[in-house]
Amino acid sequence: MRLSVEETFQKYGNRIFSAAFSICRSQADADDVVQDTLIRYYSLNKEFESEEHLKAWLIRVAINRAKDIKSSFWQKNTVGWEDYMEELEFEEPEDSRLFEAVMRLPEKYRAVIHLFYYEDYAVEEISSILRRPEGTIKSQLNRGRKLLKSMLQEEWDDDE
Numbered sequence: 131m132r133l134s135v136e137e138t139f140q141k142y143g144n145r146i147f148s149a150a151f152s153i154c155r156s157q158a159d160a161d162d163v164v165q166d167t168l169i170r171y172y173s174l175n176k177e178f179e180s181e182e183h184l185k186a187w188l189i190r191v192a193i194n195r196a197k198d199i200k201s202s203f204w205q206k207n208t209v210g211w212e213d214y215m216e217e218l219e220f221e222e223p224e225d226s227r228l229f230e231a232v233m234r235l236p237e238k239y240r241a242v243i244h245l246f247y248y249e250d251y252a253v254e255e256i257s258s259i260l261r262r263p264e265g266t267i268k269s270q271l272n273r274g275r276k277l278l279k280s281m282l283q284e285e286w287d288d289d290e
Contacts, residue, residue, distance in 0.1 A: 131178045135168055142185060143168075145249060146192045152244040153196035153237060163199065167192045189249065190259045193241065200237075231281045239274030242267055 133141070143164055150163035170191055178184040232243055245251045245259065253271070257264045 131180060131184065132176075133184070135172045138171060138184070138188070139164075139168055142188050145185070146188055148248060149189050149241075149244060150192045150196040152232070152240050152248075153193060154200055155233060159196070159199045163192050163195045166195050186255065186259055189245070193260065227282070228278075231278050234281065235274055235277055239270050239277060242270045243274045243278070246271055 146164045146167050147160050150167075151157065151160040154160050154163065167188055171188065178187065232240060235243060241260065242256060245256045246253070251259065253264055253267050256262075257267045260267070262270075
């Protein structure tokens with residue numbers, strides 16, 4: 131199974147961007163990751179078993195590229211995700227608060243939470259994408275949820 135680059139971008143561009151943004155926390159870097167991922171897809175002459183296989187491959191490539199960018203020198207000199215928040219539109223105010231809380235999580239929890247809740251991947255699929263043991267993914271999901279709950283509880287208590 132092979133889609134054109136245009137079809138791939140139409141279908142998965144937003145997902146690639148979201149996965150990259152959850153790691154880079156920069157719109158410009160996430161845009162670069164989308165472009166790099168699609169170039170790599172175009173350059174790769176490979177047939178995929180299914181759309182799920184393609185989607186998982188794209189997200190894995192995007193996450194790896196985002197990690198490379200995050201650890202680069204230039205990452206230290208970019209605008210933070212907080213500045214990008216002004217440009218995002220959320221249906222409900224709670225969505226914005228949840229997004230901010232997720233973005234404040236440490237990267238290892240943020241990526242797992244993103245893949246589980248926003249991309250609807252199962253633990254075993256996340257394990258495959260991130261190349262971490264399933265037990266580690268379960269642990270990180272649990273700890274990430276606890277951190278989110280704590281952050282959101284503190285905000286809620288402060289609002290009262």
